[in-house]
Amino acid sequence: xxxxxxxxxxxxxxxxxxxxxxxxxxxxxxxxxxxxxxxxxxxxxxxxxxxxxxxxxxxxxxxxxxxxxxxxxxxxxxxxxxxxxxxxxxxxxxxxxxxxxxxxxxxxxxxxxxxxxxxxxxxxxxxxxxxxxxxxxxxxxxxxxxxxxxxxxxxxxxxxxxxxxxxxxxxxxxxxxxxxxxxxxxxxxxxxxxxxxxxxxxxxxxxxxxxxxxxxxxxxxxxxxxxxxxxxxx
Amino acid sequence: xxxxxxxxxxxxxxxxxxxxxxxxxxxxxxxxxxxxxxxxxxxxxxxxxxxxxxxxxxxxxxxxxxxxxxxxxxxxxxxxxxxxxxxxxxxxxxxxxxxxxxxxxxxxxxxxxxxxxxxxxxxxxxxxxxxxxxxxxxxxxxxxxxxxxxxxxxxxxxxxxxxxxxxxxxxxxxxxxxxxxxxxxxxxxxxxxxxxxxxxxxxxxxxxxxxxxxxxxxxxxxxxxxxxxxxxxxxxxxxxxxxxxxxxxxxxxxxxxxxxxxxxxxxxxxxxxxxxxxxxxxxxxxx
Numbered sequence: 256x257x258x259x260x261x262x263x264x265x266x267x268x269x270x271x272x273x274x275x276x277x278x279x280x281x282x283x284x285x286x287x288x289x290x291x292x293x294x295x296x297x298x299x300x301x302x303x304x305x306x307x308x309x310x311x312x313x314x315x316x317x318x319x320x321x322x323x324x325x326x327x328x329x330x331x332x333x334x335x336x337x338x339x340x341x342x343x344x345x346x347x348x349x350x351x352x353x354x355x356x357x358x359x360x361x362x363x364x365x366x367x368x369x370x371x372x373x374x375x376x377x378x379x380x381x382x383x384x385x386x387x388x389x390x391x392x393x394x395x396x397x398x399x400x401x402x403x404x405x406x407x408x409x410x411x412x413x414x415x416x417x418x419x420x421x422x423x424x425x426x427x428x429x430x431x432x433x434x435x436x437x438x439x440x441x442x443x444x445x446x447x448x449x450x451x452x453x454x455x456x457x458x459x460x461x462x463x464x465x466x467x468x469x470x471x472x473x474x475x476x477x478x479x480x481x482x483x484x485x486x487x488x489x
Numbered sequence: 490x491x492x493x494x495x496x497x498x499x500x501x502x503x504x505x506x507x508x509x510x511x512x513x514x515x516x517x518x519x520x521x522x523x524x525x526x527x528x529x530x531x532x533x534x535x536x537x538x539x540x541x542x543x544x545x546x547x548x549x550x551x552x553x554x555x556x557x558x559x560x561x562x563x564x565x566x567x568x569x570x571x572x573x574x575x576x577x578x579x580x581x582x583x584x585x586x587x588x589x590x591x592x593x594x595x596x597x598x599x600x601x602x603x604x605x606x607x608x609x610x611x612x613x614x615x616x617x618x619x620x621x622x623x624x625x626x627x628x629x630x631x632x633x634x635x636x637x638x639x640x641x642x643x644x645x646x647x648x649x650x651x652x653x654x655x656x657x658x659x660x661x662x663x664x665x666x667x668x669x670x671x672x673x674x675x676x677x678x679x680x681x682x683x684x685x686x687x688x689x690x691x692x693x694x695x696x697x698x699x700x701x702x703x704x705x706x707x708x709x710x711x712x713x714x715x716x717x718x719x720x721x722x723x724x725x726x727x728x729x730x731x732x733x734x735x736x737x738x739x740x741x742x743x744x745x746x747x748x749x750x751x752x753x754x755x756x757x758x759x760x761x762x763x764x765x766x767x768x769x770x771x772x773x774x775x776x
Contacts, residue, residue: 328666331670337671346663346668357656
């Protein structure tokens with residue numbers, strides 16, 4: 256399999272503070288990759304850098320062989336990279352349906368339509384006219400995922416989808432996400448606090464510690480001991 | 490004082506204030522930018538319309554669409570070329586730059602047009618009126634002015650609430666960063682918002698030029714009326730802005746009816762009262 260996304264010695268800053276110290280990582284076509292690691296390890300900063308929200312060296316990020324490190328966020332979105340941001344970040348003055356429709360602003364054609372999102376998350380269809388503030392946390396997360404899917408991404412990046420959700424809801428949301436991405440061969444990067452869930456959802460995993468990769472490998476082959484050793488940098 | 494007459498006249502005058510305000514509300518609503526030169530561009534538009542009418546003999550109402558098109562292009566270019574560069578670095582830069590523009594526009598007009606008061610003539614309609622019965626009559630021109638203001642409010646509501654462009658405007662206003670990662674090109678979008686704002690300025694400027702006699706130094710007054718209408722009405726709805734303009738117009742009309750010196754003051758007092766009692770405005774949709 257060839258790499259769809261590849262980072263080479265990617266560095267990034269969180270404000271004035273250096274958050275990433277040379278990350279080499281890759282995500283193959285159709286692959287699901289998990290990023291795990293303690294708070295502040297640089298996982299979110301990594302996703303933000305790929306989405307174009309950081310200032311990166313032009314060739315530190317390659318997408319489908321093209322250097323995208325210096326591109327602006329809308330250009331990256333147009334190439335088919337979508338982010339489900341930490342904390343959902345829905346547009347507060349837009350209805351559920353309008354929020355979903357913003358996913359199409361990148362102009363990519365593909366299999367995703369509003370109706371298909373409603374098929375995936377039927378509850379959103381019932382609330383299409385509602386304001387996001389009237390939704391439960393799980394439903395808001397569905398809107399955030401739906402918005403990203405509407406972009407017809409080749410690479411979907413999910414930042415702490417489980418944050419603040421009930422365990423049963425987390426399971427449903429991840430199951431739906433997996434169905435959605437497997438159907439179209441979309442590559443997925445998952446940032447997740449729950450290590451078991453992250454390993455179950457992914458084929459490979461990277462463990463971030465203090466802005467560097469401390470462990471990587473097949474998710475199924477990673478032992479708990481190896482992960483906790485990597486987690487705490489001992 | 491005839492109350493009904495005063496309120497009707499004030500309502501119609503409020504249409505003009507709403508036209509002043511809606512252009513400002515578009516820019517503030519989308520990019521949280523305040524254009525201090527807003528009133529001066531209204532005055533500039535009136536002088537340009539006057540010149541165009543003198544040169545071509547066109548009817549003032551035919552100048553409106555022409556002026557709106559020219560001003561829309563100008564607004565787009567100004568935003569992309571200058572005002573976008575002031576964004577993202579706090580509130581001060583856009584204020585200072587547009588304040589500078591206000592000074593430039595006013596002084597260029599003083600220099601080229603002199604400080605004499607001017608006015609746009611409206612052949613035939615200046616004095617025409619419609620009798621409403623009971624001794625009441627409304628001027629045809631103020632009525633047209635109000636209808637146009639209401640039409641602009643409806644049009645802007647449709648653009649903002651029923652179109653993809655409107656979804657993008659509101660998305661950028663809510664969260665500029667996330668809007669950029671879903672693919673909204675905000676610099677270009679701000680250009681469109683400015684184009685709409687300047688088109689409304691052009692419409693407002695012709696009606697202002699017919700309704701008032703104007704001089705190059707009136708810009709700050711119009712900016713103030715625009716602000717007051719927005720604050721009274723509340724952000725987030727152009728119907729609220731229209732209502733804010735009408736309330737301001739009625740307050741001024743009642744003030745003028747009581748004493749010719751109290752008109753403008755009465756408007757300011759109502760504005761201050763709203764600011765004290767409901768700082769978010771009477772019809773605010775968003776905080």
